[in-house]
Amino acid sequence: MFSYKAIYVIVIREFKRFFRQRGRLLVTISRPLLWLFIVGAGFGSMVNMPANIGYKQFLLPGIIGMTILFSSVFSSISVVWDREFGFLREMLVAPISRATIVMGKLLSGTALSLVQGTVLLLFSPLLGVKLTITNFLLMLLLMSFLSIAITAMGLFIASYLTSLEGFNVIMNFIVLPMFFLSGALYPMNALPKTLHYFSLINPLSYGVDAFKHVLFRNGSDVIGAEFPLLLDIGVLFIFSAVMIGLATYSFERKG
Amino acid sequence: MSVIQVTNLVKKYNGLTAVNGISFEVKKGESFGFLGPNGAGKTTTINILCTLLSQTSGSAEVNGYDCLKQPPQVRSSIGLVFQDITLDNDLTAYENLKFHCYLYNMDKRKAEERIEYILNVVGLYDRKDDLVRKFSGGMKRRLEIARGLLHNPKVLFLDEPTLGLDPQTRTTVWEFINNWRKKEGITVFLTTHYMDEAEVCDRIAIIDHGRIIACGTPEELKKIIRGDTVYLKTADDSSAISELKETFGIKAAKLHDSISFNVESGDKFIPKIFEGLKTAIVSVNLKKPTLDDVFIHLTGREIREENNHKAGELLKMRRRKG
Structure with missing residues (x-):
């Protein structure tokens, strides 16, 4: 049975947990600021940037992408947490379908990422990036696309993890490489050829690229973006659809 | 009338036979104990009955619904208390129960009344707004049993409900379960390896190596x-x-x-x-x-x-x- 009530309560639970876990809240707020103001300041003096843009500004879309990446992965890994601490069973024996659970986790992960991305976005005037209402709304839309894509991917991975020990492996071999190869810290075409291929299959690249389209648009000119905006959106859509399908399928099969 | 009906149930995991062709029935309002050593197949049987596992062969029915073909109906008819705690430590007692009501699609007003009533019965009403993290093992157990009963199930499954509790807490937990059973007339299915807990059941099945080796009232078995x-x-x-x-x-x-x-x-x-x-x-x-x-x-x-x-x-x- 597909239940909207159940989806609602799963989302509420994740939000309550998020705001109750002080440490997580603190890390979530401070991590992107550390990157922007410390890494940004350090690397800024070394990196040659395209005209009219400072390194701190260049970092902003990438750091928004990173925040969404970490937050979405962490949210979806909470399934493993729930499994380890038994709470997942409470949901699995309830008269709701597995798809309901996946949808609840997907929505809560997406919403939490979106909240964090938005908070960060509000810092953009401080970095000298102009934020109009249209841009803000466009960013909300694109950020939710990216959040859905990454959360769905995380859920698919989480369905295979039976213990939290796997989390570090995922962080090291999937999440961090995704971040480094996404064009968040340096333009993708500056990468050696082999690595460049990896950034082409990385969903985060398309999310960050889409953000650049909105934040760095200067008349008809876009600074820093490497793909067409429609391609970015298309890839995120297809990736999300595939991952939601896989995650639901694998939860139906294995619980 | 039987509320649980199991016929020739078999469950194999990668060549290992956990449940080896068991049959039994549990009547409405009865307390039925599954007694056996660890690894005898008790939990596997419960997991099949509550639709968490599918059997290799044979059939299982709960409240007239087939566990394999009608999981949602079966799930609505049962309450569950697992061996290990399955509460959310970061939610309060009240929130844990509320979450449950939403999952079971209960009417909001009814849910609130029921939560208040049940929290009073298990003596946790004063602590309803405390995080479960702060609860003792016995309190968590009582809260879980309360949760299992929230949606008025026909059968309450208890998988080793007093495992790891001290004797005094075990007694209070049992008093509560038995009082509730008499009051609401629900069926209780439990697994245990404590003899004294099995002793108070109406009927017992002794299970060993995935087979039922004896079944009857405690008196019959002692004969x-x-x-x-x-x-x-x-x-x-x-x-x-x-x-x-x-x-x-x-x-x-x-x-x-x-x-x-x-x-x-x-x-x-x-x-x-x-x-x-x-x-x-x-x-x-x-x-x-x-x-x-x-x-x-x-x-x-x-x-x-x-x-x-x-x-x-x-x-x-x-x-x-x-």
Whole structure:
């Protein structure tokens, strides 16, 4: 049975947990600021940037992408947490379908990422990036696309993890490489050829690229973006659809 | 009317047979105990009945619904308390219950009334806004049982509900379950390896190696053993066993640190042992039949063999340290 009530309560639970876990809240707020103001300041003096843009500004879309990446992965890994601490069973024996659970986790992960991305976005005037209402709304839309894509991917991975020990492996071999190869810290075409291929299959690249389209648009000119905006959106859509399908399928099969 | 109906149920995991063709039924309003050692197939059976696992063959029905074909109906009819705690530590007691009501699609007003009522019954109303993290093991257990009963299930499944609780808390938990059962007339299905818990069930199935080896009321099961059980501690158990066989034609079972056998009237037989046995006797104990003895009689083993063994090892370690 597909239940909207159940989806609602799963989302509420994740939000309550998020705001109750002080440490997580603190890390979530401070991590992107550390990157922007410390890494940004350090690397800024070394990196040659395209005209009219400072390194701190260049970092902003990438750091928004990173925040969404970490937050979405962490949210979806909470399934493993729930499994380890038994709470997942409470949901699995309830008269709701597995798809309901996946949808609840997907929505809560997406919403939490979106909240964090938005908070960060509000810092953009401080970095000298102009934020109009249209841009803000466009960013909300694109950020939710990216959040859905990454959360769905995380859920698919989480369905295979039976213990939290796997989390570090995922962080090291999937999440961090995704971040480094996404064009968040340096333009993708500056990468050696082999690595460049990896950034082409990385969903985060398309999310960050889409953000650049909105934040760095200067008349008809876009600074820093490497793909067409429609391609970015298309890839995120297809990736999300595939991952939601896989995650639901694998939860139906294995619980 | 039977509320649980299991026929020739088989569950195999990668070549290992956890449940090996069991059949039983549980009547409405009954308390039915599944008694057996760890790994006997108790939890596997419960998991099939609550639709968390699908069987290899055979059929299982709960409240008239097929566990394999109608999981949502089965799930709405049952309440569950698992072996390990399945509460969310970061939510309050009240929030945990509320979450449950939403999952079971309860009407909001009804849910609130029911939560308040049930929290009072389990004596946790004063603590309803505390995080579950702060609760003791016994409180968590009571809260879980309360949660299992929130949506008015027809059957309450309890998988080792008092595992790891101290004796006093075990008693309160049981009092609560039994009072509730009488009041609401629901069926209780429980698994346990505590004999005293099985003793208070209306009917018991003894399960070992995935098979039901006996099923009936505690009284019926105790009748399997004719007479009394005599426990002997001797200087040499194996020679005592063979002597008993030769002299009296009695088949004795070897236990952890003693041997046991059944005779018609134990009090009259004991003097004979002292006369007839050459092996030195350290101590003698006479017992009227219990479910423990039934289990030993049927399997030749003690039900908590592993636990005794572990306790023995602990003792040894302590001795070494001391």
